[in-house]
Amino acid sequence: MVDRNGWGRDRHVLTGSLRRPPSSFVEQANVTESGIHEAFEENWPECWERAADLLSWSDAYDTVLEDEDAPFYRWFQGGTLNASYNCLDRHLEAGRKTHTAIRWEGKHGERETYTYRDLFVAVNEFAAALGDLGVEEDDVVTIYLPMIPELPIAMLACARIGAPHSVVFAGLSADALATRMAAAESEYLVTCDGYYRRGDAFNQKSKVDNALLGLEQDVQTVVVDRLGDDLPHVLGNNEHDYYDLVDAFAGETVDPVPRDAGDMLFLMYTSGTTGEPKGVVHTTGGYLSHVAWTSHAVLDIKPEDTYWCAADIGWITGHSYIVYGPLALGTTTVMYEGTPDYPDRDRLWEIVDRNAVDIFYTAPTAIRAFMKWGEEYPAQHDLSSLRLLGTVGEPISPRPWNWYYEHIGTENCPVVDTWWQTETGAVTVSTLPGVDEMKPGAAGPGLPGIDVRIVDESGAEVDAGEAGYLTIARPWPGMARTLYDGDDRFLTEYWDRFSNPDREEWRYFSGDAARVDEDGYITVLGRVDDVINVSGRRLSTMEIESAITDVPGVAESAVVGRSSETKGTDIYAYVSTEGGYDDTAAVREAIIDNIEAAIGPFARPEGIVFTPELPKTRSGKIMRRLLEDVANGEELGDTSALRNPEIVGEIQAEIRDE
Numbered sequence: 054m055v056d057r058n059g060w061g062r063d064r065h066v067l068t069g070s071l072r073r074p075p076s077s078f079v080e081q082a083n084v085t086e087s088g089i090h091e092a093f094e095e096n097w098p099e100c101w102e103r104a105a106d107l108l109s110w111s112d113a114y115d116t117v118l119e120d121e122d123a124p125f126y127r128w129f130q131g132g133t134l135n136a137s138y139n140c141l142d143r144h145l146e147a148g149r150k151t152h153t154a155i156r157w158e159g160k161h162g163e164r165e166t167y168t169y170r171d172l173f174v175a176v177n178e179f180a181a182a183l184g185d186l187g188v189e190e191d192d193v194v195t196i197y198l199p200m201i202p203e204l205p206i207a208m209l210a211c212a213r214i215g216a217p218h219s220v221v222f223a224g225l226s227a228d229a230l231a232t233r234m235a236a237a238e239s240e241y242l243v244t245c246d247g248y249y250r251r252g253d254a255f256n257q258k259s260k261v262d263n264a265l266l267g268l269e270q271d272v273q274t275v276v277v278d279r280l281g282d283d284l285p286h287v288l289g290n291n292e293h294d295y296y297d298l299v300d301a302f303a304g305e306t307v308d309p310v311p312r313d314a315g316d317m318l319f320l321m322y323t324s325g326t327t328g329e330p331k332g333v334v335h336t337t338g339g340y341l342s343h344v345a346w347t348s349h350a351v352l353d354i355k356p357e358d359t360y361w362c363a364a365d366i367g368w369i370t371g372h373s374y375i376v377y378g379p380l381a382l383g384t385t386t387v388m389y390e391g392t393p394d395y396p397d398r399d400r401l402w403e404i405v406d407r408n409a410v411d412i413f414y415t416a417p418t419a420i421r422a423f424m425k426w427g428e429e430y431p432a433q434h435d436l437s438s439l440r441l442l443g444t445v446g447e448p449i450s451p452r453p454w455n456w457y458y459e460h461i462g463t464e465n466c467p468v469v470d471t472w473w474q475t476e477t478g479a480v481t482v483s484t485l486p487g488v489d490e491m492k493p494g495a496a497g498p499g500l501p502g503i504d505v506r507i508v509d510e511s512g513a514e515v516d517a518g519e520a521g522y523l524t525i526a527r528p529w530p531g532m533a534r535t536l537y538d539g540d541d542r543f544l545t546e547y548w549d550r551f552s553n554p555d556r557e558e559w560r561y562f563s564g565d566a567a568r569v570d571e572d573g574y575i576t577v578l579g580r581v582d583d584v585i586n587v588s589g590r591r592l593s594t595m596e597i598e599s600a601i602t603d604v605p606g607v608a609e610s611a612v613v614g615r616s617s618e619t620k621g622t623d624i625y626a627y628v629s630t631e632g633g634y635d636d637t638a639a640v641r642e643a644i645i646d647n648i649e650a651a652i653g654p655f656a657r658p659e660g661i662v663f664t665p666e667l668p669k670t671r672s673g674k675i676m677r678r679l680l681e682d683v684a685n686g687e688e689l690g691d692t693s694a695l696r697n698p699e700i701v702g703e704i705q706a707e708i709r710d711e
């Protein structure tokens with residue numbers, strides 16, 4: 054599906070030149086060994102003991118990796134551990150009771166601080182309450198909470214008693230919740246009455262009631278009273294008030310259950326755009342080792358840092374890098390409720406300033422919004438506490454990368470562009486900020502020990518500078534153990550396409566396309582299903598978008614295919630501009646010039662539609678498929694999963710008026 058000849062042209066336009074991380078950073082970095090990539094290579098898989106050594110094990114493991122059931126790999130077999138012990142007890146034992154674990158920034162300016170001791174107490178009380186409700190080891194507990202402290206508390210309480218959690222993002226619909234609970238046969242649910250969205254009280258419990266109506270199993274529901282008098286609610290059968298439950302177990306402690314390294318720590322459903330959601334199973338030992346190691350080596354987290362990942366815990370980024378990674382390392386993790394532009398567009402910078410945040414991790418979509426709002430918002434605050442910046446979730450093109458580097462990091466902070474997925478559990482491609490040079494637009498080389506191969510349709514590696522499929526040739530500790538829906542689906546979704554079982558050659562397929570340069574740096578081009586074919590030439594919509602967003606004045610863009618009689622598909626672009634760029638005719642001309650320069654005249658869009666915003670899912674991903682339907686004048690399906698459904702009508706009107 055990937056046209057090797059059509060890719061990788063003018064790659065100097067798409068990626069910037071190498072930049073050395075600031076020496077002030079390197080001098081203090083956790084990992085600085087220049088030969089670390091080679092050292093991992095020579096000592097693989099034992100090199101991964103460095104990750105496991107960051108944890109406290111109840112029983113030491115016998116082997117680092119067992120592969121006889123490949124690709125159902127067993128990491129750290131024989132070892133036992135408890136994730137909540139690793140995130141809590143061991144820090145208390147080390148005399149760090151009064152150190153801040155979580156700093157919570159609420160929607161309306163509320164602030165709460167949990168020391169490690171406070172968090173330990175809260176987790177133990179809720180673990181006792183869960184046990185009293187009947188939750189046993191290996192029972193799946195569904196958690197459907199917004200960004201309030203009870204969310205990580207509930208996760209760690211589950212981990213403490215060996216009950217895997219399945220967190221469902223609070224913004225997902227009742228149907229989505231029901232599908233996930235049914236698939237996991239989950240009989241326990243932790244949720245809340247409601248939460249504040251912008252200024253308004255939003256009723257979460259009514260979504261829960263709808264979801265539970267359709268379920269076969271009986272469910273015990275724990276309800277956090279988040280809104281108090283703003284949304285009075287009455288508890289029904291099998292419903293329990295969170296605070297009443299924990300009050301009944303005040304001061305109680307629960308012994309952490311030792312789990313086998315391969316036991317499930319949690320289940321995370323990926324928001325698949327087609328078909329049933331996939332229940333990705335993560336292990337206790339492998340996953341926790343890998344998130345701790347990458348928190349240490351990539352995010353450079355130290356116990357004395359104030360670290361902030363501005364994601365939602367309802368997705369994998371929040372699991373790995375708000376909860377498990379930072380707490381395993383004993384640092385202070387900030388969690389915030391709300392949005393970056395409420396009450397004003399400087400909300401994040403105000404939080405960085407007030408908390409003297411050292412490390413900040415966010416998504417390109419947010420960075421492009423900051424860029425669109427303008428540098429005056431960060432400029433109002435003192436951001437000099439920052440030491441490292443990170444991005445995750447989508448490709449970031451050089452212009453927003455540079456904006457982030459200059460206006461947030463004031464050229465003093467390395468930027469790590471971390472490529473990974475729900476299924477990889479933790480970061481797999483990134484520069485190591487204390488070791489590797491950065492290249493704006495390219496995520497970086499595979500991390501030490503991670504063997505990324507960019508291959509063509511036949512599985513053969515493509516030449517440097519050419520595009521292909523992003524695959525991983527060897528296992529890694531954070532990898533999904535299987536899919537909860539079944540081992541067969543795990544094989545068909547990720548392994549069948551590029552593996553050769555007869556030769557015992559297993560290769561994980563990510564679903565992404567990427568290009569690797571001579572220097573080994575990987576530029577992720579986007580999902581393979583975002584590839585469009587124009588006149589027999591296959592193009593990455595992401596690559597075109599990168600060319601568009603590099604035009605001054607452009608905030609964001611989404612490129613889709615539109616059926617065309619002459620070309621099969623032609624390119625259709627949706628573009629939002631930064632404030633002050635009202636002359637869309639000039640921007641349009643610059644976009645066309647840039648695309649022609651970056652890719653070629655054949656990549657010139659047939660239509661360019663300007664819109665104030667792009668339609669996005671609640672997790673911030675642009676809904677390209679919907680935009681494709683709009684471009685093709687098709688009936689639109691359900692738009693209720695959108696954060697901003699009203700924008701769709703505006704775009705349709707704009708197209709009609711053209």
Ligand code: WTA
Nearest residue numbers: 445446447448470471472473474475577580
């Ligand atoms: C994309 C999020 C380019 C990619 C952690 C991947 C990225 C999907 C990057 C996984 C990056 C994530 N550069 N693309 N640095 N990080 N992606 O499962 O397409 O929500 O397959 O995990 O996001 O999304 P997921």
